[in-house]
Structure formats: structure tokens, C-alpha cells
Amino acid sequence: MTAQAIGKYRWTICALLFFATTVNYLDRQVLSLLKPVLEDKFGWTNSQYADIASAFQFTYAIAMLFAGRIIDKMGTKKGYTWAIIIWSIGAIIHALAIPIGEGLISGIGWIGIAALPVSVVGFMFSRAILAIGEAGNFPAAIKATAEYFPKKERSFATGIFNSGANVGAILAPLSVPWIEKHWGWQAAFLIIGAVGFLWMFFWLAYYEKPEKQKRMSAAELDYINSDAKDTAIADTNEKVSWFKLLGYKQTWAFTFGKFMTDGVWWFFLFWLPAYLKDQYGMTGTEIMLPLAVLYSLTMFGSIGGG
Numbered sequence: 001m002t003a004q005a006i007g008k009y010r011w012t013i014c015a016l017l018f019f020a021t022t023v024n025y026l027d028r029q030v031l032s033l034l035k036p037v038l039e040d041k042f043g044w045t046n047s048q049y050a051d052i053a054s055a056f057q058f059t060y061a062i063a064m065l066f067a068g069r070i071i072d073k074m075g076t077k078k079g080y081t082w083a084i085i086i087w088s089i090g091a092i093i094h095a096l097a098i099p100i101g102e103g104l105i106s107g108i109g110w111i112g113i114a115a116l117p118v119s120v121v122g123f124m125f126s127r128a129i130l131a132i133g134e135a136g137n138f139p140a141a142i143k144a145t146a147e148y149f150p151k152k153e154r155s156f157a158t159g160i161f162n163s164g165a166n167v168g169a170i171l172a173p174l175s176v177p178w179i180e181k182h183w184g185w186q187a188a189f190l191i192i193g194a195v196g197f198l199w200m201f202f203w204l205a206y207y208e209k210p211e212k213q214k215r216m217s218a219a220e221l222d223y224i225n226s227d228a229k230d231t232a233i234a235d236t237n238e239k240v241s242w243f244k245l246l247g248y249k250q251t252w253a254f255t256f257g258k259f260m261t262d263g264v265w266w267f268f269l270f271w272l273p274a275y276l277k278d279q280y281g282m283t284g285t286e287i288m289l290p291l292a293v294l295y296s297l298t299m300f301g302s303i304g305g306g
Helices: 009-042 046-074 076-111 118-134 137-148 151-183 185-206 218-224 226-231 249-280 284-305
Strands: none
Touching: 009 046, 009 076, 009 118, 009 137, 009 151, 009 185, 009 218, 009 249, 046 076, 046 118, 046 137, 046 249, 076 118, 076 137, 076 185, 137 151, 151 185, 151 249, 151 284, 218 226, 249 284
């Protein structure tokens, strides 16, 4: 059966996942691109910036442990919607980091955060909220891919939507320094953060479970479900314990691969603009081209790998 006869609506869903991941990394990148400006404005040291970056990473790591289960409970459509609402709010409130920091120090300063500068406390809180929401992106996107694609197309579809991370990382240096230069650093957080709500409109309008999707043909639905027909294996929704997962070689292979590569990736995301400034004196719009080249190459790798 030809692709035209089957239908292509599943690729519309893949496009939605691609743009969501693009927005995810746009929001994630704003702080690192503004680091040279913010450290001059607030007098941050590298250690204080590391505290802010770590607030995101630790919160993200913890939230990821629960994000998949929450997405399963809520369903893909509702779960993804709430994820982008939370992370968009988290991105936007970076613009209010100073009053947030003042409020936290005056309210719960007794736990020790009073020793930190107001700006650091405010940005740490904002990063934590961003991380809680962003932790839902990849579990929701992978679940949507499993729902809309047969196994033989899932790697390719995953490679496509995952490349949105690289596109977001490309668009961020092309837009954030320009916004900051013309409208200020708060505007960069507000404008980029608000993009997520635009995506949410299309998500709510175009996504439904495949069996409820009125825009998709019966032939395409049969194609998506062809794995179950070919293997005659029913979906039992069996729950697998964490300890059982640790018994699989594939789990350790994936863990080792992530351990070896994520350190480099997170350095690119959070520290590369600062490195270009400190090592080569590049600031503002000067860093646009080298960062765009770097993330363009990773985008090709993502799609090609998939």
C-alpha cells in the first residue's frame, strides 16, 4: 500500500512534537545566552551561576523520575498540555526573578537562602519551575510517538522530533541576544516563554488518540496498529518494576550512553556562551553564528541517527 493510500496524519503529530521540543529548548537556552549580561548586572560569580544551573538540573532529574508515570495517568493530550503550561510559566517568571527572590528570602530566609543574593534565589526558583514542566516533554513526546507510529517508523519519528532540541538551540542565539539588545533581558524571557502557549493551541486542536482521531483515515489507523496484528500480541499494560528494569542489559547500555554524552550536551547548553565570552571576548549577537553552526550539525546527527 502506498504512503498516499495510507495517509500522512501521523506526521502532523510528529511536527507538533518537533515544535514542542523546539520551544522546550528555546526556553531552556535563554538564561545561558543572557549569562554575560546578567552576571554584569547582578555581579554573579561562576559559582553562583552554577548554583542557578544546578537548580534546573537537579529538579529536572528528580521530576523525570515521576514525569512518565504522571503522563500515563493523565493521558498524552492532557499531560503534555499541563507540562507546557508549567514550563511556559516557569520561563516567563524569570523576568520577575528579583521580586520573587525578595519574597522568598523574606518568607523562608530562615532555611539558609538568605545567604544567597536575591537575584540568585529568584533565578533558582524560576529554573526549578521550568524544570518541573520541561521534564514532561520527552515522556509525553515518546508516548505520542508510540501511539501514532508503528515500530518500524518510531526511531525515525523520534529522531525528527528530537531534532527540535537542536533547532531550538539554533533559534535561541539568533533571537535572544537581539531581543535583549532592543527590549531588555526581561523581554527575552517574556517573549520566548509565551511561545509555548501558542503551541498549546495547536496541540489541543489537532491531537487526539488515534482511535478517536477524526482527521485520520481508517487505512492509516490500521497501518499504525499493524504491529499488533502482525505479532498477535495483545497490549496487557503490564507494569514493570524499577528493579526488574535494572536486570536488562539494554537499561545499562542506555544509561551508560547517556552518562557519556549528556555532560558534553549540558556544557553546550549552559556554559558555551560564557566560554565564548571569557575565552574569545564574544558577546551579544557575536555568538550567534558559532552556536548556530554547532547546533545545526547536531540536528543533522539527530535526524540521521533516527
